[in-house]
Amino acid sequence: MVSQPGDYAAVRKDITAQLDKPDYDDGSAGPVFLRLAWHSAGTYDAETDTGGSNGAGMRYEAEGGDPANAGLQIARAFLEPVKERNPWITYADLWTLAGVVALKEMGGPDVKWLPGRTDYVDDSKLPPRGRLPDAAQGSDHLRQIFYRMGFNDQEIVALAGAHNLGRGHMDRSGFEGRWVNNPTRFSNQFFRLLLNLEWKPRTLSNGVKQFSYSDPDASEDEKEEPLMMLPTDMALISDAGFLPWVKKYADDKDLFFQHFADVFAKLLELGIKRDEKGNVTNTDNVLGGYIS
Numbered sequence: 001m002v003s004q005p006g007d008y009a010a011v012r013k014d015i016t017a018q019l020d021k022p023d024y025d026d027g028s029a030g031p032v033f034l035r036l037a038w039h040s041a042g043t044y045d046a047e048t049d050t051g052g053s054n055g056a057g058m059r060y061e062a063e064g065g066d067p068a069n070a071g072l073q074i075a076r077a078f079l080e081p082v083k084e085r086n087p088w089i090t091y092a093d094l095w096t097l098a099g100v101v102a103l104k105e106m107g108g109p110d111v112k113w114l115p116g117r118t119d120y121v122d123d124s125k126l127p128p129r130g131r132l133p134d135a136a137q138g139s140d141h142l143r144q145i146f147y148r149m150g151f152n153d154q155e156i157v158a159l160a161g162a163h164n165l166g167r168g169h170m171d172r173s174g175f176e177g178r179w180v181n182n183p184t185r186f187s188n189q190f191f192r193l194l195l196n197l198e199w200k201p202r203t204l205s206n207g208v209k210q211f212s213y214s215d216p217d218a219s220e221d222e223k224e225e226p227l228m229m230l231p232t233d234m235a236l237i238s239d240a241g242f243l244p245w246v247k248k249y250a251d252d253k254d255l256f257f258q259h260f261a262d263v264f265a266k267l268l269e270l271g272i273k274r275d276e277k278g279n280v281t282n283t284d285n286v287l288g289g290y291i292s
């Protein structure tokens with residue numbers, strides 16, 4: 001049965017039903033949904049007002065085929081049954097809402113989410129490739145990418161806490177492994193481990209350089225898969241502007257959850273303009289604004 005237009009509770013329920021994936025990764029599509037939401041929005045450039053989640057540009061090769069988005073076709077395919085049951089929702093709304101629902105289902109905070117994104121692609125606003133961060137780089141690069149979107153140092157660190165979830169896949173980004181032992185449960189563990197473990201540089205068989213930690217007391221199974229950090233994650237503790245926030249979030253889970261909820265909501269709104277009722281005003285809004 002197809003839901004009524006504007007029934008976002010039905011969409012949320014259908015997204016939740018797609019999370020459980022016994023044969024996929026760590027058993028959940030949650031992390032890859034969060035990454036889809038982030039990559040759909042993270043192309044935004046404040047100066048030119050281009051990119052962002054509006055338009056769902058990843059449906060097309062120019063954006064969907066960007067090597068930075070490798071693997072996200074899996075998330076988009078997992079969400080197809082949701083689109084079929086709720087054909088009135090735009091992909092741009094569906095992908096962002098999937099991140100919000102997944103985060104909550106994995107124990108994370110409630111994130112304020114508003115609908116109204118369209119699937120209308122304005123060719124003049126298509127983001128060029130190279131707008132998403134390169135994990136092999138350091139803090140200058142992080143600032144360049146995230147300041148472009150309009151974020152500050154505190155927000156950069158809060159956002160990076162998403163790496164509590166999921167894993168790197170050699171066949172997607174080239175990086176391999178999870179950041180924390182329970183990668184389907186949202187917490188501030190990423191910050192605690194980043195500060196407290198002894199991370200060693202490790203070059204993978206594909207030549208990619210990351211950081212790695214193996215617990216000397218771990219069972220044989222765990223030893224096969226050491227925990228990892230990306231070079232950009234390590235930059236958060238070697239940079240004097242980022243480090244105080246890493247420490248705060250490692251100490252105070254509630255503060256991290258509150259800041260993450262705020263900054264993730266901000267990310268999903270980049271480039272979207274609304275009137276006082278919350279209706280989107282800056283594009284041909286096909287739905288005319290159904291507010292949940």
Ligand code: CCH
Nearest residue numbers: 031032034035038133135159162166167168169172173232
């Ligand atoms: Fe991330 N991320 N991310 N990330 N990311 C990767 C995986 C996830 C960077 C690089 C990578 C954010 C910020 C950054 C998630 C959420 C967020 C991977 C492995 C790389 C590389 C991809 C693979 O191989 O599958 C870099 C660099 C930055 C810069 O700050 C932000 C912001 C968010 C969300 C708010 C999540 C979740 C994953 C796990 C995906 C999965 O499939 O398990």
